[in-house]
Amino acid sequence: xxxxxxxxxxxxxxxxxxxxxxxxxxxxxxxxxxxxxxxxxxxxxxxxxxxxxxxxxxxxxxxxxxxxxxxxxxxxxxxxxxxxxxxxxxxxxxxxxxxxxxxxxxxxxxxxxxxxxxxxxxxxxxxxxxxxxxxxxxxxxxxxxxxxxxxxxxxxxxxxxxxxxxxxxxxxxxxxxxxxxxxxxxxxxxxxxxxxxxxxxxxxxxxxxxxxxxxxxxxxxxxxxxxxxxxxxxxxxxxxxxxxxxxxxxxxxxxxxxxxx
Amino acid sequence: xxxxxxxxxxxxxxxxxxxxxxxxxxxxxxxxxxxxxxxxxxxxxxxxxxxxxxxxxxxxxxxxxxxxxxxxxxxxxxxxxxxxxxxxxxxxxxxxxxxxxxxxxxxxxxxxxxxxxxxxxxxxxxxxxxxxxxxxxxxxxxxxxxxxxxxxxxxxxxxxxxxxxxxxxxxxxxxxxxxxxxxxxxxxxxxxxxxxxxxxxxxxxxxxxxxxxxxxxxxxxxxxxxxxxxxxxxxxxxxxxx
Numbered sequence: 001x002x003x004x005x006x007x008x009x010x011x012x013x014x015x016x017x018x019x020x021x022x023x024x025x026x027x028x029x030x031x032x033x034x035x036x037x038x039x040x041x042x043x044x045x046x047x048x049x050x051x052x053x054x055x056x057x058x059x060x061x062x063x064x065x066x067x068x069x070x071x072x073x074x075x076x077x078x079x080x081x082x083x084x085x086x087x088x089x090x091x092x093x094x095x096x097x098x099x100x101x102x103x104x105x106x107x108x109x110x111x112x113x114x115x116x117x118x119x120x121x122x123x124x125x126x127x128x129x130x131x132x133x134x135x136x137x138x139x140x141x142x143x144x145x146x147x148x149x150x151x152x153x154x155x156x157x158x159x160x161x162x163x164x165x166x167x168x169x170x171x172x173x174x175x176x177x178x179x180x181x182x183x184x185x186x187x188x189x190x191x192x193x194x195x196x197x198x199x200x201x202x203x204x205x206x207x208x209x210x211x212x213x214x215x216x217x218x219x220x221x222x223x224x225x226x227x228x229x230x231x232x233x234x235x236x237x238x239x240x241x242x243x244x245x246x247x248x249x250x251x252x253x254x255x256x257x258x259x260x261x
Numbered sequence: 262x263x264x265x266x267x268x269x270x271x272x273x274x275x276x277x278x279x280x281x282x283x284x285x286x287x288x289x290x291x292x293x294x295x296x297x298x299x300x301x302x303x304x305x306x307x308x309x310x311x312x313x314x315x316x317x318x319x320x321x322x323x324x325x326x327x328x329x330x331x332x333x334x335x336x337x338x339x340x341x342x343x344x345x346x347x348x349x350x351x352x353x354x355x356x357x358x359x360x361x362x363x364x365x366x367x368x369x370x371x372x373x374x375x376x377x378x379x380x381x382x383x384x385x386x387x388x389x390x391x392x393x394x395x396x397x398x399x400x401x402x403x404x405x406x407x408x409x410x411x412x413x414x415x416x417x418x419x420x421x422x423x424x425x426x427x428x429x430x431x432x433x434x435x436x437x438x439x440x441x442x443x444x445x446x447x448x449x450x451x452x453x454x455x456x457x458x459x460x461x462x463x464x465x466x467x468x469x470x471x472x473x474x475x476x477x478x479x480x481x482x483x484x485x486x487x488x489x490x491x492x493x494x495x496x497x498x499x500x501x502x503x
Contacts, residue, residue, distance in 0.1 A: 009363055009369075100346045104409075106311070106313060107336060109337040260314040
């Protein structure tokens with residue numbers, strides 16, 4: 001009789017292990033600390049500017065929208081949450097190898113591809129719980145202050161940022177299949193994320209930076225876009241990010257499938 | 262049909278030929294001692310059967326299922342204990358075994374029942390709710406055995422299961438394997454402790470430099486080589502192999 005492994009239960013179990021662990025606590029504290037500290041900092045900046053609440057609009061290239069500090073705080077929340085994403089997967093494969101767990105895990109009736117999807121799936125779920133846990137209620141706090149903000153625009157943007165998080169997880173998963181050390185995987189994963197981010201933060205400084213930013217998924221997940229935000233644009237950007245995820249995921253699976261353990 | 266059938270199995274690492282065309286058959290219900298010096302190819306053979314290492318050539322099957330091409334299905338029938346392995350130290354024994362059971366395709370209810378049964382069998386009951394990192398080496402080995410047996414496999418593959426254990430711990434592991442075999446299951450374990458083999462094995466295979474160079478019951482091998490114990494047989498056969 002064929003054994004049916006209950007993958008949703010496995011993924012959920014692993015997700016709980018990730019969330020209720022030191023790394024889960026670090027991810028949560030990082031988010032809370034950065035949001036609180038960021039909000040305090042922004043609030044001070046606002047107060048020190050000539051017109052309260054207007055400083056942020058100096059950087060706003062959407063003249064049809066007026067941002068307030070809480071809105072910016074929401075953006076910061078997303079950013080910090082994204083930074084926490086690699087925490088859930090940087091040691092997925094190299095950690096199991098190093099701790100010599102991989103032998104007993106893969107002696108079960110699961111394939112290596114399924115093992116990879118268990119790791120990726122649980123990391124995505126853990127990340128999503130933190131991400132949408134912060135962003136979902138955030139809409140109701142932000143919207144009264146920014147009446148122009150629609151649920152579609154807010155959650156469309158959140159969706160793109162979530163996909164950026166998934167991209168980060170795919171890259172970190174690949175790194176974890178390629179290196180032996182957890183620490184090295186951690187450094188490379190966060191380093192790559194920051195490296196990708198760099199041209200995106202400076203994209204309006206020069207045409208070269210803008211061109212460089214356009215080959216990163218971060219560009220397609222940015223909120224402060226110069227283009228009109230439409231449903232079609234969200235879908236198009238989402239597709240671009242998904243396509244960018246695929247080579248990293250495929251390479252991670254190929255690398256892991258082809259090696260002796 | 263043998264529980265495990267291996268034909269002309271080869272494995273090349275970069276500069277080393279670990280298996281040079283291994284032929285091996287383990288019948289159902291046997292306790293098979295897989296002996297050989299370090300680097301002979303014992304662990305590589307077991308890892309190929311589990312799917313952790315890819316063979317360079319040859320065939321291997323478990324209960325007639327081609328391991329090399331249909332590993333997932335073949336692994337439904339095996340429980341595996343690697344030579345060295347890690348377990349999540351912060352988890353309780355029960356939590357870890359539950360996870361391994363679910364990963365083997367069992368329902369939570371079935372895993373719970375299996376944990377009670379196996380832990381009673383291998384004296385683990387009192388430790389089920391303790392964290393793994395707080396257990397002694399012998400008790401950790403019991404957990405390792407329990408995870409291999411949790412889904413009631415037909416075949417157990419143990420890689421050096423008694424290495425590093427004190428005599429008491431060794432005897433307990435051997436008793437567990439014997440009890441498993443008495444239920445009609447098949448056990449294949451690698452070791453270089455030949456007194457362990459003499460205690461519980463029906464058949465002994467001696468592997469040397471990637472080839473099976475001798476096989477038979479402990480008694481047959483002793484008689485064939487005119488030796489008083491398997492250590493002597495092993496030394497004669499291995500030196501002849503060289």
